[in-house]
Amino acid sequence: MKNIKISFVINGKKEEREIPPNISLLKLLRDHLGLTGTKNGCEAGECGACTVLLDGRPVYACLVLAPKVDGKEIITIEGIGEEGKLHAVQKAFLAHGAVQCGFCTPGMILAAKALLDERPNPSRKEIEDAISGNLCRCTGYLQIVKAIEASGKGGKGEV
Amino acid sequence: MRSEFAYASPSSLGEALEILKDFGERTCVIAGGTDLMIAIREGELRAELLVDISRIPELRLIREEGNQICIGPLVTHGELASSGLIKKGASVLGRAANSVGSPQIRNMGTIGGNIINASPAADTIPALVVLEAQVTLKKREGERSLPITDFYLGPYKTIIGAQELLTKITFAKLDDTWKSSFIKLARRKALAISRINIAVLAKMDEMRAKEVRVSIGSSTPTPCRMEKAEAVLRGAVPSAAVIEEASRIVAEEMVARSGVRPSTEYKRPAVQGLVKKALQEAFNIGL
Incomplete structure (x- = not known):
């Protein structure tokens, strides 16, 4: 199988890679770029753990064929917040106990960020819809919803 | 083992049609990929050339x-x-x-x-x-x-x-004399495959339904209209009794088309109930 060359912007940085055309964006992120913050849960588009932002929209990295990101922009959990300074949504997740085992967290936070970028003060229904594609088996969702609500309201993720 | 293939990403329709002309049966077209990615991961995609049309x-x-x-x-x-x-x-x-x-x-x-x-x-x-x-x-x-x-x-x-x-x-394009409803039944609200889905369109003329179109998915081998039920509704003033009758007929048509199966016993009343709900919603009565 012949490799193909793609270039894309990942977390604000331009990258170029030669890849086999049959891999997923998830594999590109984890195995080729070393960005293991994006989790591999079901690899079948059913759990949401691999949610990343593609041109600002949440998608399942496991269901995106890697060549499709040529010329596009990707944001992963590593790309939000700064070194030593958490993003407002991340802070709110900590403050509200919205992280337990943590496996769904990166995907949840990116789904939440996509919502908040579009609607800074979402209703509870909008929050629930926005994370309806992300499964969490620990928290029961309430803390997550509250955290997203809080990061929306103050914009600072305060309790 | 993931499926292996060469990859083409034409940037115009003409180019895509050339590729399909030249490679025909040896190709598979990919758009969003949400279904195909599963087949690729399972090694079930047999194409030699994957034609990504998403850049057209x-x-x-x-x-x-x-x-x-x-x-x-x-x-x-x-x-x-x-x-x-x-x-x-x-x-x-x-x-x-x-x-x-x-x-x-x-x-x-x-x-x-x-x-x-x-x-x-x-x-x-x-x-x-x-x-x-x-x-x-x-x-x-x-x-x-x-x-x-x-x-x-x-x-x-x-x-x-x-x-x-x-x-x-x-x-x-439909004007506002058309009323509609869509109902989906699945195990959960999100991330679940439809067990039954129903689409209804009704063109109203004052109180009367001038034309009604009903289709149910996941329940018949190929997509189709529920013509017998549509005939019952056509020209009628929608009432609880007419809706009840139409729903019963849809359930019968579904069984006639898909045959009696182990699931028929629960699917028949489920279809009937859901069609009733969809019609009530479209006609805005009895809710």
Whole structure:
């Protein structure tokens, strides 16, 4: 199988890679770029753990064929917040106990960020819809919803 | 073992049709990829050449042409659900698209993929059936258009040729004398495959239903209209009794088309109840 060359912007940085055309964006992120913050849960588009932002929209990295990101922009959990300074949504997740085992967290936070970028003060229904594609088996969702609500309201993720 | 293939990403329709002409049966077309990625991961995709059509801008549009709405196959479920034109002129399709998978799936999955993949549980198909949508298939030598109900041969089987590409989906824009409803029953609200989905369109003339179109998905081998039930509703003033009768007939038609199976015992009353709910919603009575 012949490799193909793609270039894309990942977390604000331009990258170029030669890849086999049959891999997923998830594999590109984890195995080729070393960005293991994006989790591999079901690899079948059913759990949401691999949610990343593609041109600002949440998608399942496991269901995106890697060549499709040529010329596009990707944001992963590593790309939000700064070194030593958490993003407002991340802070709110900590403050509200919205992280337990943590496996769904990166995907949840990116789904939440996509919502908040579009609607800074979402209703509870909008929050629930926005994370309806992300499964969490620990928290029961309430803390997550509250955290997203809080990061929306103050914009600072305060309790 | 993942499927292996060469990859082509044509940037124009002409280029895509050339590739399909030259490589025909050896190709597979990919749009959003939400269904195909599973097949690729499982090693089940047998194509030598994967043709990614997602960089063909003209296949990406929703537009109005006279009294028609014309949708490119690359329009995503998310775009359909948030389109003002669809909301106004074909809300049943917007609602169907909004019930697909999850936000992430709706951002990648396309209406063209939903049509071509031909899953009996596809959510947009019953909506397209009641809209009497036409699909246009194009190859290098020319194109053909046909009603969506003529497009399917069976579950996951369509009449599309190896050199053909679905290039547009068209239907007449509905005015506000048309009422509609779309109901989906699945194990959960999100991330679940439809067990049954129902699309209803009704053209009202004062109190009377002038024309009614009903299609149920996931329950018949190929997408179809529930014509006997439509006949009962046509010209009637919708009442609890008429709706009850039409729902019973739909359930009967479903069994007649799909045959009696172990699941029939619960599917029949479930279909009946859901059709009743869908009709009540469309006619705005008895809720």
